[in-house]
Amino acid sequence: MRISDYQYADIIHRCFRCGYCKFPADWSDVTNCPAYARHRMESWSSGGRLWLIRAWVTGEIEWSPYLAEIVYACTACRNCVEKCPLPIADNIVNMVVAARSEMVERGLLPPAVRDVLTRVQQRGNPFGLPAKKRGEWAEDLRVEKFSGQDYLLYIGADGSYDSRAQQAATALVRLLEKAGVSFGILGKNEADDGNDVAFMGEEGLADYLMEQTIARFRELGVKQVITLSPHALYAFTAQYPRLGGDFQAYHYTQVLSGQLRTGALPTPQSGGLRVTYHDPCFLGRWSNEYKAPRKVLGAIGGLQLAEMERNRKSSLCCGGGSGNCYTDLLGGSEESPARIRIRQAAETGAGILATACPNCLVLLEDAVRAEGLDDKLDVRDICEVFCQASGIPL
């Protein structure tokens, strides 16, 4: 079957499949594409995927569950965009998302993807948990509800529902309080930011979620938002303006680095922690923010930051982007990207692997256990590391 209205039909054939997209900046290996690293077969590389999408669009091959899995296994980490030397580079992820949209349109989804989208549709979150429980994580913290404070703290689905990500959210609340930041949360009135849904190709649902959030923000007079998740940050800064969102959004590391600069947040002592940092794709490659998280870590006295060889624009994705954190299409192997990333982190000799994204936090913590390295390497969010160094009980 030919897909007659595929949005990128006029350019998708321009991928040469030359393989630059697999590399990090220093060319050290072909394994910086997370799906290719997991499977090591060409179909799973960025180029292979584009050629298959084109073959599906032109009717050379039929849709199959395997094809859908290949298309959805892309984590939208943007490594390929950074490395591709051709003018189509900026559209590589768009071409994949457009193919997903065609699959959504036709109801041709991998079951795991379908289930996540159904849960978001029905319950407003990818976990399928009741919307009314969304604010429970903060009940004991006595965080104020948003009512015109300087900032809205947007927690997102992971920080609201996932027990590990909730710990990071808690640490962030404590830090913002310590820094004297005026903020409030939405609690059970918070809706999904729609970022992953958009990247999964469900445009209609994504737009609905985004419009719902924009309306709520407008109603409450939200002007500035702090996000726990870089995924929400990207949605708020890059996607919401298209739908009329007119507020400023910041990742929490950007706010904390500002508070450190003004002295509002005191700099603690770490007692010689050796930490490595994993750049989340939606903070780094998508939002071009590499400095703020390092400034926050660097403000901790005595902390040694041991960079992994693949850092910043060459960071290896944990495998969780564009919904893969919930669908786990790249899991189940020693070569799952999160496990490779843990081994890269362990090579630095660090005792802590810090990150700044709840998706990365959850996947990497699972991976550190799978690697049997949980007694040597702690996976923490940056705000947890900062709280610990500051002696803030969590």
Next chain:
Amino acid sequence: MDAVYRALVDIVGSDYVSVQPEDLFTYSKDLGTSEPGKPDYVAAPKTTGAVSRILKLANEHKTPVIPLGGGMSLAGLALPLKGGIILDLKRMDRILELNEKGRYVVVEAGASHGKLTSYLHKHAPRLMHSEPGAPPAATIGGNLAIHGQGDLAHPYGFNSDMIAGMEVVLPTGEICRIGSCAMGEKWYTLHPLPDLSLFLGWNGSTGIITKVSLKLYPCKKIREMDIFCVEDENLVPEILYELTHAGMAGDLVAMSSKLPPYSDRLHMISIALSEDSRQEMEFKRQILFDTHLAKYIREGTGGISMAGRDVERPMVSKASDWKKGGGFEYVGAILPVTDYPECYRRGAAISAAHDIPYTVLGRVIGAGHAMMFSWSYAFNRADEQSIAQARKALHETDDLVMELGGTIWKPAVYGQKLLLEKMDANTLQMMKKVKTMLDPNAIMNPGHWEVD
């Protein structure tokens, strides 16, 4: 599932074997104009032992085996012409030993050139290997199987002249070492033992290269490129003669291309220079330009169009976008340096006849002993007519190479046929004996270098 599939799963694990139509589709195509060739299985082994077991299995079942590296030949050299098992060797990518003072490195054949360059940059910055102009995903083994050349071609020859040892798996599954490594663990030389390097240039039709010891060469701190430009193509051979006589340059490449428009009909001779100090660099420049090339500058027939340019990784893939079509292929040929003018004129004419912007490039191999010419033809992958036109231009260029008395480099099947037709009968028979002896069931990459 059939017995071969089950056996492959047993050898490499279910994650690394596929008979999924999507994978068979992906591996049925390469980047150039070749017609697709569909495999029956795809397998990605991790070890030499696994390769050996797969070849024994393939012999049992008389199933073809097609070894694949980076898949960058563009000439369809790793496309299954008769079905069988595609062996994607890129999981065999470890760097096993660096002997810095002995100036060699032992790698698994599926390691990419990009990986090795990066590794040397970090662990032995005073050493380099000869990296081809291909994308960095090109593999070490794949490049040797097609007699590739790289950025050290002028001083040291073909990349396949720069090996100090090999491990190969014979078509019947035996694992052999060639060179000093056959007698122990020292991989420092291929010579002076009887020559057994029967795997270079055979496109994987005599066995599978699994490990390689590559010679490493001094890598200087400063690496720059100067470009000397002439309008008259007839001057290129004598200028290259001057430059190779001076012996101071690294890579020497002469190139002319229709695009960008300002370069049309100009001949750019790029001269790679490398040294550890500015003083040495300037000394070299003085000798090259004030002595050897001064005449052309004085006459006004040549000039320095660029000096001191940083040497960047070539982005050859950009050629695929000349027609905004995601494709290009080139004919490579080894010819004497003196044939540059004719190669340029005739190649540009073929391009013009097919409405394809011409690109003619010649890289000096050795001290001007030969030149690797390439004539590139971009095409639009979405337009069958464009592909057919490029293919026709490629075939005409293959014919031209033969007419000029050249030797087609990494020929596609069409070019192989031309070469075999012209080859001395006794040489042909020797090739046949070698092939039959090593590969009695004719399972290795059948359709390539086949002597009737």
